[in-house]
Amino acid sequence: MDKYEPIRILGEGSFGKVYLMRHKVERKLKCVKVIKVKNIPRKEREACRVEVELLRRLNHPNIVGYKESFLTRNKESLCIVMEYCDGGDLCDVIKKARRQLFPESKVLHWFVQMALGLHYMHSNRILHRDLKTQNIFLLGNGRLVLGDLGISKVLEGTMDFAQTCIGTPYYMSPEIFKNKPYNHKSDIWALGCVLYELTTLNHAFDAASLNGLASKIIRGKYPPIHPKYSRNLRNLIDSMLDKSPSARPDLEDILKLPFIKKQIQHFFSDIVSRPSAQIGDGTQIVRAAALQMVPGQAANGNVIDSPDVNSLTKQLNHLGLTSIITRALAPPETKQPKEGMSDRSVKRLVKEQKGALRREEERRQAVEA
Template sequence: MEKTTSGGGGGGGGGDNKKDRIFRADKIDLKSLDKQLEKHLSRVWSRNIEKNHKAMEEEWEIDLSKLETRNVIARGTYGTVYKGIYDDQDVAVKVLDWEEDAKNRDLFRQEVTVWHKLNHPNVTKFVGASMGTTNLKIKSADSENSLPQRACCVVVEYVPGGTLKQYLIRNRRKKLPFKVVIKLALDLSRGLSYLHSEKIVHRDVKTENMLLDAQRNLKIADFGVARVEALNPKDMTGETGTLGYMAPEVIDGKPYNRRCDVYSFGICLWEIYCCDMPYPDLSFVDVSSAVVLHNLRPEIPRCCPNALANIIKKCWDGNPQRRPEMEEVVKMLEGIDTTKGGGMIPEDQSSGCFCFAPARGP
């Protein structure tokens, strides 16, 4: 039996070592073993967490030493946007100030989480992000010294044509040809349809958050308040967005889903056609109560072709369940005939388009 225990070819010393490792069960300190096992598992878990965290960072983290930030493009509620260059590519750099506010930190993580996996021609392309700005160099005279210590930044493609809102304001008097109206509407509807297919609700669809490139292609921007759609509609509440574009259920604090974006799209579609602002003479309080209680909507001009007017009305229906999906809106817009004109009548050619005359614009 001793030969079996000591093993073959190991010599007497090998046998003694083997025997030394044999213990009586009633002599084993189980508490000590538990502590050793717990320490070992804790080290393994910590290494896995660090490894996973590093892998997550590598998905979207950028090298700030390659980023050159220049002039300010825009300032908003959620941060300042600069023009810059990253890896020889023109980019827009959005700097968010964390300070001690956990909300800003959450907004940043939310925006990056939503944006970095998206890929569609009508959605601004995500380049990368950074959780800090230690190595961020800003050449702008009004920025370098005032850059917050706990800021973070998100970098996206630079879209040179400005916002859709600015473009509509420039065309406020002469209006847009009907073909251009439908082209812009299709770009926006296709972008939103894609977001909804990815279970993302933008929640702040408005012409200020749409950008135009050099060829006047529209790209959806600003995912600062976007979020993945909740499986339970009751989990999505709260007044989020911009009042004039906000769906009645959102204003009223009721649960909502992606169809709140459809409502906002309806307002944008009216704005694109009319090159005008919704509710210009009403206060925020008046708009809120009138939209919810009295079904207030902007007036659709009589020269607007029925096919387009019907889409607008369906999109801004007070009942979310009656609003079409954005995928359906795309198909309806694709079916509109633009060869016979139908654009808004320019102000210098008519006293207005809110009349009974059947005139049609370009």
């Protein structure tokens, strides 16, 4: 702990505390989870070990960054050092919205990052199992990361079934309440609940008691989403909140939907167009992965050799998104008036281009606000 100076407590639980600390040499802020391991039951001690191993294994810009872990000098506490998410969590962001619905562009900007992070976990045969707005964190530059992987389940072999009933009731799927086996489709349900919450600022399922909540979730009935959101987005939420696990889409299917691919293109286009001085280390990794995918583009940015870059590049290639990234990196097309066009046609073309530029600027402002 000699390398870090404590600033304040961010949270605490039965087995320890989470601190905001500053690295004395790098002067960068870190989140340090200090877990009391002395005299704690073997099951909890094993959970600590599993969390450290998970964090060490997962290298992705949309999963909270693991820095290091160590025991304190007296061997009584385990310290896990992670990146500090200065933008708070999605739960706080929703509360601060004060009933003002988010633009769809912002919702999709966040969702694409959640989906990429969770897809990476699933492709590594890991379930999150406690997805909720309180476990999804933001950084000031707009990047979003999945956190609190302490109860994730590593699946041996193929995508097998997990029996343990863990999670937050609002986000629990029907099969869990029915004590049935579940797999990665329960994460899809929870992510659907998060997406619903971003479009309504309310839980999809709510009740005064656990039994009442279970009843609503098992019936699968929830209030309609505001019609200001596109049919594509509303259909996606409906499919993710299907009562039947087998009917819910996989993340690979979701990330290949045309309107989601379009948002992925916008996401990478925004990042690549920003000045390097205005983006943090994690977002630099996203930029580097995009540049690395397109021949001749890597020379246009700083080459970053890191597991996160390699993981994201491999993921995007696996999803068949090379053409999407190529278009994201291409300069915007500007249609020129053709020879012989009437004045009326030229005016209409100019008006269309101005409208497209205005919509693009509105989308950027909505994402960055």
